Amino acid sequence: MRRLAVVLCALLALPLLGIAGAWLAPQADxxxxxxxxxxxxxxxxxxxxxxxTLGVAVGVGVLGGATAAAVSLFDFPGRRLFEWALLLPLAMPAYVLAYAMTDFLQYSGPLQTGLRELTGAEGALWPDVRSLPGAIVLFTLALYPYVYLLTRGALLERGLHLMEAARLLGAGLGRRVRSVALPLARPALAAGVALALMETLADYGVGSYFGLGTFTTGIYKAWLSMDDRLAAAQLATVLLVVVGVLLWAERRAQARLRYASSRSGGGRGSEARAVQLSGRHAALAVALCATPVLLGFVLPVAVLLHGVWREASYGGVEGTGGLPWGRFAGWAWTSLKLATLAALAAVALALLIGFLLRTRSAGLIQPLARLVSLGYAVPGAVIAVGLLLPLGWVQAAAPGSAAAGWAQLAVTGSIGGLLYAYLVRFSAVALQSVEAGYARIPASFDDTARTLGAGSARLFFGVHAPLLTRAGLAAGLLVFVDVMKELPATLVLRPFDSDTLAVVAYQLARDERLAEAALPSLAIVVVGLLPVVMLSRAMRER
Known part of the structure; x- marks a missing residue:
């Protein structure tokens, strides 16, 4: 069992080694x-x-931190609603948000068309949303929940308690926020911003659709357009270094956050209460919390629903109307099949690694598991390059051989390569959930089972497995949703006639067929609501 886990972890680390191996080409070249x-x-x-990244860092930091402070430290009408509603943009992938807002805000969109009819103006009423500032705004709306979640948790731990203590010492509201709330939330803000920036750098859909020259779009251009593997590997290395720095910053901020939270008590169990807002201040708090929910979720969903209605009414063959339910069923089935297989494989691997780490018989598993955990921070473009580079080496070393043919078939001619990439990217999600589940199982359970003569198999299936049911289901759900939304690696590694909902939505939007892209995009959003519901329930139980 231990050897199997070591081999699997080593295979999952192969793409990173493939990127590093690209530099073994002749030094002069x-x-x-x-x-x-x-x-x-x-x-x-x-x-x-x-x-x-600078624009997104400022945007998510300000918006996520302000909304977290509003619902954590203050009381105003609708506060309970906004506590979970502010999570809704998590269900909206940034590239889907880009398609919807472009359809709504572009020159021929409903908003500009209606305003021109009312005012009699001609020409565009504002710059094209498909620009760098537009991308910053969209990423901010899609990714601020990372900062909101972590900052809200940090403030709920001790924020109300310390704010009340400062009030009793005579500090005004402004000073309490500056001197107590902001320093308390700083590690959580840093961790949330780092997570948002990793997602921003990993994005391909928004950058490609908006025509932005980022590292991720450059990797695809070097590989697919210029057929230059070494150039793609060098760009992937630079991106990997940047992501590694962000990951280090996020881990350091998380460690500081855990240390701060483990100190003095307080929180909801104390006598401190949220500051009651009324009048203009309450209206400002409602506007602050409502704006990102409306712009980041409600409006895009309404635009997608309108696109589905428009396609059903006026689309189809020769404008006769009708949605492509047959093709949609094929796309949905491919997405569901890949997501289900990846979720099952990731959970099985996480349970195996988690059990070995739990029983202190890990050996090489400990460092390899930490290496696998880096996969979630690695952009899909880097993983794709890391998988295809070794394939190119095999083909160059033995052109026309059976081994080269089988390797190419396994990676690019079947779903095997896709599942491999998904495991590299998302196994860390499942492992984190399983390790959290193991942390809630007392070590005395293991000692009792060992005393009664239980072997490893009986210990896992008789003791651990029943207690890990919720953690395993949560891990599978998170991996399932992440695979449904994944675009970059799928776009490169998918075999022929295996288009997923994400790939189809991207291709239709790229061809300016935004109404046709609405149906697969809306399906992705619906699936993305599952972890949001799970998170909101967990927040209500706290």
């Missing part, structure tokens, strides 16, 4: 290509990615 990229495309990719 590598350095010459790197110098060429440094004088041509690399500065543009770096500048665009830097401006995008």
């Amino acid at each position: 590598s350095l010459e290509l790197l110098r060429h990229q440094a004088t041509t495309v690399l500065p543009g990719y770096a500048l665009t990615s830097l401006l995008l």
